[in-house]
Amino acid sequence: MKTPKEYIRLPGKHKDLMGNYFHLWRAKDHLLSVSYRFGDEYYKRFYYKDIQTIIIRKTAIGKVQNGIMGGMTVLFGIMAFFTGDVGALIFGILASATTLLLFINIIFHGPTCECYIQTAVQKEKLKSLKFLKRAVKVTDIIKKLIEQAQGAISDQELNTAFKATASKETTVNKDEISSLPLHSNIHLALFILLLLLGLCVAYNFFHQTLVVSFVELLLSLGASIVMVMALVRQYQIRIARNIRVITWVILGYICGYLACGYALFIFLLIKNPKLANNQWELFKTMAALSPLSHPLLTGIGIFTISGALICGISGLFLLKRS
Amino acid sequence: MPASVINTSRLEACLSCGVTIRADVFPNLIRKRPAVQTGELLQTDNEASCFYHPRKKAAVPCSVCGRFLCSLCEVELDGRSMCLTCVESGKNKRKIKSLENKRTLYDTKALSVAIVPMIFVYPTIITAPIALFMSLWYWKKSSSIIPRTKIRFIIAIILSLSQITGWLFVLWFFIR
Numbered sequence: 001m002k003t004p005k006e007y008i009r010l011p012g013k014h015k016d017l018m019g020n021y022f023h024l025w026r027a028k029d030h031l032l033s034v035s036y037r038f039g040d041e042y043y044k045r046f047y048y049k050d051i052q053t054i055i056i057r058k059t060a061i062g063k064v065q066n067g068i069m070g071g072m073t074v075l076f077g078i079m080a081f082f083t084g085d086v087g088a089l090i091f092g093i094l095a096s097a098t099t100l101l102l103f104i105n106i107i108f109h110g111p112t113c114e115c116y117i118q119t120a121v122q123k124e125k126l127k128s129l130k131f132l133k134r135a136v137k138v139t140d141i142i143k144k145l146i147e148q149a150q151g152a153i154s155d156q157e158l159n160t161a162f163k164a165t166a167s168k169e170t171t172v173n174k175d176e177i178s179s180l181p182l183h184s185n186i187h188l189a190l191f192i193l194l195l196l197l198g199l200c201v202a203y204n205f206f207h208q209t210l211v212v213s214f215v216e217l218l219l220s221l222g223a224s225i226v227m228v229m230a231l232v233r234q235y236q237i238r239i240a241r242n243i244r245v246i247t248w249v250i251l252g253y254i255c256g257y258l259a260c261g262y263a264l265f266i267f268l269l270i271k272n273p274k275l276a277n278n279q280w281e282l283f284k285t286m287a288a289l290s291p292l293s294h295p296l297l298t299g300i301g302i303f304t305i306s307g308a309l310i311c312g313i314s315g316l317f318l319l320k321r322s
Numbered sequence: 323m324p325a326s327v328i329n330t331s332r333l334e335a336c337l338s339c340g341v342t343i344r345a346d347v348f349p350n351l352i353r354k355r356p357a358v359q360t361g362e363l364l365q366t367d368n369e370a371s372c373f374y375h376p377r378k379k380a381a382v383p384c385s386v387c388g389r390f391l392c393s394l395c396e397v398e399l400d401g402r403s404m405c406l407t408c409v410e411s412g413k414n415k416r417k418i419k420s421l422e423n424k425r426t427l428y429d430t431k432a433l434s435v436a437i438v439p440m441i442f443v444y445p446t447i448i449t450a451p452i453a454l455f456m457s458l459w460y461w462k463k464s465s466s467i468i469p470r471t472k473i474r475f476i477i478a479i480i481l482s483l484s485q486i487t488g489w490l491f492v493l494w495f496f497i498r
Contacts, residue, residue, distance in 0.1 A: 007468045025468050034468060039431040041466050043423050052351035058333065058342035120350070132333075136344065140331075143346055150349045153329065161352035162325035321340075 007032060010138050012128040022127040024138065029149070031117075031142060033126060044124065046117055048149035053118045054142065056135045060242055060318070062112035067310050069103035072096075075302040079295075088295040115139070184237050186230045187247065191315035193223040194250065198308030205291050205301050213287035220261075224254055240322040246315050253307045260300045264289075361392030373405070384408055425467060428460035429474035436481040450485035453478050 007025040014022045021036035031051075033044040073096050080092025115129035115138075129135040197219040204212050227250055234244050268285055269275060275282040291301035327334040328345045336343050361378035364371055370380040372392035380390035386408040397404050400420055404412070412418035436453035439445035457478045 005469065009468075032468070036427075039427050039434065041425050041427055043425075043467065045420065050350060051348055053348065054346045056333070056344040118351075120355075136333075139344065139346060143331075146348050153347060153349050153352070157349070157352055158328060158347065159325045162328065 010128075010141065012126075012131070012134040012138060014127045014130050016127075024126065024128050026141065026145065031145075033124070033128075035127070046119060046124070048142075048146045050119045051117060051142075051146050051150075052120060053116075054139050055116045055118070056129075056132070056139060057114045057116075058132055059112050059114055060314075062106055062110070062131075064310070064314055065106050065112075066103060067314065068306065069099050069106060071306040071310055072099040072302070073103055075306055079298050079302060082292060085295065088298065091295055109133070184230065184233055184239055186226060186233045187239070187243060187315065188319060190223065190226045190230045190247070190250065191312050191319065193219055193226055193312075194308045195312030195316065197223055198305050198312055201301065201304045201308065205305065208288055208290055210284065210287050213283070217283075220254075220257065223250075224258070227251060227254055240318060243315065243318050243322060246311060246318060250311050250315075253311055257304055257307070260303070264297075264300070359393035361394040386412070419467060422467060425465060427465050427470075428456060428463060429465055429470070429472070429478070432456040432460070432478040433474045433481075436478040436485070440481075440485070446485045447489050450482040450489070454482040454486065457482070 007027050010024040010026055010031075012024060019038070023034050025032040025034060029047060029049070031046040031048070033046070035042045035044075076092050076096035076099060080089050080096060109131045111132040112130055113132040113135050115126040115135045117124050117126055126135075129138055197216065200212055200216045200219055204216060227247070230247050231251065234247055264286065265282075268282065272285065275285060289297065291297045327336065327343070328347050331344070331346070333342050333344045335341070361372065361375060361381070364377055364379050370390050372378045372380050372395055373389040374395050375392050378392035378394070381393045382391055382396050382403045383389065384391055384405040385402040386404055389405055391403065391405050395405055397406060397409050399409065399418065409418070409421070413421040416422060432453050435449050435456060439449040457475045461472070461475055
């Protein structure tokens with residue numbers, strides 16, 4: 001006779017950029033969370049009799065990833081279509097196909113989520129459950145096992161317990177929370193500036209004009225200053241967590257944008273050392289550079305446009321929803 | 323969080339922040355847990371006392387070392403009563419599987435030692451025998467506590483043997 005397996009694999013896995021790997025297994029009396037790091041496996045056990053809550057929270061990460069991948073697919077497609085260079089055409093097609101595959105993969109898996117499991121002494125994020133469909137499926141499986149170990153909770157018990165907790169929390173936090181402002185105009189300004197920057201760079205992508213380049217410069221400087229103000233401000237106000245996250249993403253984006261601009265500036269100086277003494281001429285030379293003239297410039301252009309538009313639109317959307 | 327959105331087994335919008343959530347709450351959260359037993363004091367001299375607390379009455383013997391334990395010292399693990407010392411040594415010596423929180427996957431390490439140096443070619447003269455040795459030495463050693471096949475060891479052995487054969491061929495070519 002075949003002996004029953006000690007551990008049965010549950011759906012869902014997650015691999016991060018560092019090569020760490022997370023998955024879940026169920027046993028007779030506990031849930032095993034396995035994480036793999038550099039040839040070692042680490043285990044965390046959650047006994048069914050100790051689990052207090054399982055929370056699944058839907059996140060917008062999937063939508064943002066979809067937006068980025070969709071935008072990249074279109075932009076790389078445009079790049080492949082418009083540039084006459086064979087190398088850029090091949091690069092554009094390959095890049096577009098890769099981002100399209102990633103886009104389809106995200107759509108196939110559905111919305112994303114965060115899943116937490118809580119016991120009396122810990123609250124742990126189950127990293128392997130990052131897609132909503134899988135998280136719900138796994139929760140349904142675990143729920144039955146937990147109810148077998150603990151019994152079911154009655155509606156009356158639940159109502160009594162949560163009424164008491166809610167009234168206690170309300171009295172403690174009411175004054176503290178209500179004293180914080182709800183919205184931030186700085187964040188609104190930041191998202192609008194990014195949207196304008198994206199449109200400006202998109203216009204410059206096809207028609208290089210000095211005026212638009214100057215506006216782009218002003219917008220990027222403005223966005224950098226406002227971003228710093230927004231980062232400071234978001235810790236003094238009651239603002240949605242996803243808006244805080246997108247502000248940090250914008251910091252990364254602006255750093256990348258400035259780094260690209262600086263690299264271009266140094267490259268032009270090395271190529272034309274005479275321009276070092278004439279800032280106006282240098283600016284005019286940079287403004288006259290066509291992003292379609294070189295695949296690297298096209299890549300920087302696509303990064304700037306997609307980054308600014310995605311961050312700006314997502315930020316405005318999140319602000320409106322909150 | 324209002325009780326109306328809890329234990330519905332479907333996704334609901336939180337009335338406080340608007341985020342879509344599913345919250346499953348279990349009895350352990352709201353039911354009172356039994357009070358911790360601190361051990362009963364000895365009433366007469368004839369009663370057996372706890373090994374660690376001589377003034378407390380022994381409640382149970384340790385299933386590993388046999389020492390008498392009071393209710394405070396007793397640790398229930400996998401249906402057995404144990405003392406803290408045996409739990410600690412069992413964990414350190416990896417004799418209690420349910421306390422293990424880390425294991426080294428030698429099969430993955432052997433495979434990495436066989437594959438990664440192939441990028442630079444020359445280091446394989448040293449790493450191929452190491453990968454072969456690791457695969458054979460740790461073949462029987464338990465790796466993961468979850469089901470795992472020996473395929474990584476097999477691939478590591480095949481790769482390391484191929485590399486060793488390759489180097490022997492190069493050596494033979496130069497000697498000839």
